[in-house]
Amino acid sequence: MKATINDVAKLSGVSIKTVSRVMNNEPSVRQLTREKVQAAVKELNYQPNLAARNLAGTKSFTIAYVYDNPNAYYIIDMQEGILSACRQQGFELLINPCDSQQENITEEIINTIKHARVAGLVLTPPFSERPEFVKRILELDIKVVRIMSGDVAPDELSPCVMVNDRNAAQTITQHLIDLGHKKISFIAGGAEHMSTIERYKGYRRALKANDIEFNKSWVIEGEYSFESGVNGAKQLLAQELTYEERPTAIFSCNDEIAAGALFAARLMNIKIPEQLSIAGFENSPFSRQTWPKLTTANQPNKQIANDATSLLISQIRKQKGNNEISQYVPQLVVRDSTGQQA
Amino acid sequence: MKATINDVAKLSGVSIKTVSRVMNNEPSVRQLTREKVQAAVKELNYQPNLAARNLAGTKSFTIAYVYDNPNAYYIIDMQEGILSACRQQGFELLINPCDSQQENITEEIINTIKHARVAGLVLTPPFSERPEFVKRILELDIKVVRIMSGDVAPDELSPCVMVNDRNAAQTITQHLIDLGHKKISFIAGGAEHMSTIERYKGYRRALKANDIEFNKSWVIEGEYSFESGVNGAKQLLAQELTYEERPTAIFSCNDEIAAGALFAARLMNIKIPEQLSIAGFENSPFSRQTWPKLTTANQPNKQIANDATSLLISQIRKQKGNNEISQYVPQLVVRDSTGQQA
DNA sequence: TTAACGATTGACAGCGCTGTCATTTTTTAA
DNA sequence: TTAAAAAATGACAGCGCTGTCAATCGTTAA
Numbered sequence: 045m046k047a048t049i050n051d052v053a054k055l056s057g058v059s060i061k062t063v064s065r066v067m068n069n070e071p072s073v074r075q076l077t078r079e080k081v082q083a084a085v086k087e088l089n090y091q092p093n094l095a096a097r098n099l100a101g102t103k104s105f106t107i108a109y110v111y112d113n114p115n116a117y118y119i120i121d122m123q124e125g126i127l128s129a130c131r132q133q134g135f136e137l138l139i140n141p142c143d144s145q146q147e148n149i150t151e152e153i154i155n156t157i158k159h160a161r162v163a164g165l166v167l168t169p170p171f172s173e174r175p176e177f178v179k180r181i182l183e184l185d186i187k188v189v190r191i192m193s194g195d196v197a198p199d200e201l202s203p204c205v206m207v208n209d210r211n212a213a214q215t216i217t218q219h220l221i222d223l224g225h226k227k228i229s230f231i232a233g234g235a236e237h238m239s240t241i242e243r244y245k246g247y248r249r250a251l252k253a254n255d256i257e258f259n260k261s262w263v264i265e266g267e268y269s270f271e272s273g274v275n276g277a278k279q280l281l282a283q284e285l286t287y288e289e290r291p292t293a294i295f296s297c298n299d300e301i302a303a304g305a306l307f308a309a310r311l312m313n314i315k316i317p318e319q320l321s322i323a324g325f326e327n328s329p330f331s332r333q334t335w336p337k338l339t340t341a342n343q344p345n346k347q348i349a350n351d352a353t354s355l356l357i358s359q360i361r362k363q364k365g366n367n368e369i370s371q372y373v374p375q376l377v378v379r380d381s382t383g384q385q386a
Numbered sequence: 387m388k389a390t391i392n393d394v395a396k397l398s399g400v401s402i403k404t405v406s407r408v409m410n411n412e413p414s415v416r417q418l419t420r421e422k423v424q425a426a427v428k429e430l431n432y433q434p435n436l437a438a439r440n441l442a443g444t445k446s447f448t449i450a451y452v453y454d455n456p457n458a459y460y461i462i463d464m465q466e467g468i469l470s471a472c473r474q475q476g477f478e479l480l481i482n483p484c485d486s487q488q489e490n491i492t493e494e495i496i497n498t499i500k501h502a503r504v505a506g507l508v509l510t511p512p513f514s515e516r517p518e519f520v521k522r523i524l525e526l527d528i529k530v531v532r533i534m535s536g537d538v539a540p541d542e543l544s545p546c547v548m549v550n551d552r553n554a555a556q557t558i559t560q561h562l563i564d565l566g567h568k569k570i571s572f573i574a575g576g577a578e579h580m581s582t583i584e585r586y587k588g589y590r591r592a593l594k595a596n597d598i599e600f601n602k603s604w605v606i607e608g609e610y611s612f613e614s615g616v617n618g619a620k621q622l623l624a625q626e627l628t629y630e631e632r633p634t635a636i637f638s639c640n641d642e643i644a645a646g647a648l649f650a651a652r653l654m655n656i657k658i659p660e661q662l663s664i665a666g667f668e669n670s671p672f673s674r675q676t677w678p679k680l681t682t683a684n685q686p687n688k689q690i691a692n693d694a695t696s697l698l699i700s701q702i703r704k705q706k707g708n709n710e711i712s713q714y715v716p717q718l719v720v721r722d723s724t725g726q727q728a
Numbered sequence: 729t730t731a732a733c734g735a736t737t738g739a740c741a742g743c744g745c746t747g748t749c750a751t752t753t754t755t756t757a758a
Numbered sequence: 759t760t761a762a763a764a765a766a767t768g769a770c771a772g773c774g775c776t777g778t779c780a781a782t783c784g785t786t787a788a
Contacts, residue, residue: 048743049744058767062766072766077766092744095437095743096743096745097744098437101747101773103746116671119458120483136480136502159388160436310653332612333642390774403776404736406777407736414737435774438773438776441773442743443777729788732785733784733786734783738780738781740777743775747771749770753765754766756761756762757760757763758760
């Protein structure tokens with residue numbers, strides 16, 4: 045029923061080994077031969093059997109996505125991006141959700157990937173931000189690609205796809221400044237996340253670039269949650285504060301926080317964006333679930349994942365360009381929660 | 387490095403075939419032999435190589451989860467539940483997100499699962515609600531399990547895990563009634579979803595059971611979105627309505643709608659739950675992201691998925707109990723958005 | 729006690745592919 | 759033109775397991 049390598053060999057009049065060579069893009073195949081084989085492949089709609097490949101060869105055509113689960117939307121996007129790259133390149137994806145806090149999690153992951161003969165791992169925060177973990181994996185001769193926050197890779201361990209949160213945060217802050225705001229607050233996410241640090245840096249840099257005085261009391265420590273946004277906004281907009289003490293704009297570290305801040309502000313009867321501008325980050329569904337909809341920064345997560353996976357696979361294939369790094373800068377999405385400072 | 391079937395055979399002093407028999411729980415192995423083998427398996431930490439199994443045998447140890455992507459949280463829960471059952475039983479999971487609206491989607495899916503020699507499929511709405519699709523898959527001798535809304539399976543095509551939305555919706559409505567509400571509104575989700583229909587039926591049944599008059603103008607057609615909730619609530623609570631014309635409670639078809647309704651109500655300065663009770667459905671993260679937090683119904687999605695997968699696998703293994711059906715009733719979660727009718 | 733039966737067990741081929749190494753063909757240099 | 763080197767191709771074993779079928783064992787009935 046399904047065409048095998050034998051069928052292709054017979055049809056194209058070469059040995060199965062040559063077909064194998066063509067399928068694996070190996071050199072040492074004459075152009076003419078290659079074309080004959082490719083024609084047969086197309087005619088028979090031949091797709092190599094992954095199980096056989098994995099079994100026979102020393103190579104593996106399986107990669108895994110190891111992740112903890114902070115944000116379902118993010119994970120789903122990642123999965124889809126990785127999957128599309130896998131399909132293009134004839135790889136198989138194993139998903140491996142797990143609890144990054146769990147003791148022995150490293151060993152558990154290693155056990156799983158060893159058993160499945162996984163060739164490489166796609167890593168997102170928090171795993172991508174743990175050099176010891178990455179090293180441990182690399183020791184097993186399993187390739188890794190990391191997606192992380194920053195502008196340059198922190199080390200040479202593996203290829204990285206960097207998400208430049210800093211520049212994006214600067215752009216958002218600049219957007220608020222351009223609207224005439226000078227009293228701009230920052231509600232942070234969890235400080236253990238690199239993204240929080242990076243976004244904070246971007247915020248500071250924008251202020252500095254515009255000679256706007258930094259006011260420490262407008263920086264609220266929080267975490268990546270709605271509630272944190274509510275509390276942050278309450279603190280920033282408290283009744284007992286004078287007009288001068290209150291910010292006119294709030295840059296929240298992500299959309300969830302922004303949604304919380306927005307919510308709190310509305311409870312206080314503050315008009316958005318007339319009296320207060322609020323910006324989020326991530327362009328998550330939350331940002332469209334609020335009223336008014338949030339100004340935010342969009343990350344092309346699927347594309348980032350696809351890109352990272354391609355990097356991983358070319359590493360596995362030992363193709364050149366191993367330590368290439370790509371960088372993405374989330375783009376400003378202006379919606380209705382930010383406006384001209386009155 | 388990794389133990390193979392040969393190592394186990396050597397250590398336990400039997401042939402590899404006998405080891406194979408033990409690993410597959412086949413009969414015709416003496417108890418003593420079985421135990422010897424199992425001891426060796428444990429000692430060597432032997433796990434059969436999936437690639438080899440899939441290649442050698444006519445059986446396959448791979449299942450796929452085919453889904454469209456309405457709700458990332460739901461999908462993630464499903465994946466985790468399926469995965470845990472797979473691991474327990476030595477199966478491998480392929481995920482297959484796709485667009486259920488796309489033309490030719492059926493053929494595309496078939497192509498994928500044929501190529502990967504998938505033994506069975508886990509299906510959730512909307513795929514689980516398409517009998518023609520299910521039939522088409524079954525023709526290929528690929529097993530199926532469906533997770534769907536209802537109390538009894540709609541047909542005998544495959545085992546089903548039913549989620550009794552109707553009873554749960556009745557319970558929620560009853561909860562509102564118990565709080566003293568008589569004017570209870572229903573904001574529907576998309577009518578193309580069976581879950582909407584079922585929840586509506588539960589709502590009606592509760593009214594009837596309590597001899598509460600049904601008021602058609604309190605049923606709002608909508609879809610599963612925040613915006614739909616906002617619009618529904620605006621319509622229900624409009625200024626020009628008399629007190630009698632306004633409901634005192636709103637049962638929303640899911641949490642997103644409820645969040646929208648809640649939002650709209652607060653904008654109108656209506657106190658929740660003092661002046662208006664709002665209930666959602668699904669216990670999604672949205673329900674904890676609102677203020678006050680939503681009363682809702684919880685579905686144990688991971689467990690449902692795990693259960694469904696076990697059903698699928700026992701079908702694949704041709705174990706008895708093929709057409710068993712399990713049913714789950716989402717449970718009421720009382721939080722702060724519902725209260726005594728004043 | 730022995731033939732005959734069913735229950736257990738094992739030998740072996742082969743799933744579809746890749747790695748190794750030998751063979752053939754082509755190219756280059758002498 | 760021919761030998762040597764390089765490039766292209768193929769023969770074959772074997773990855774770890776399961777299916778088939780034959781061999782062995784223990785047990786029952788005659």
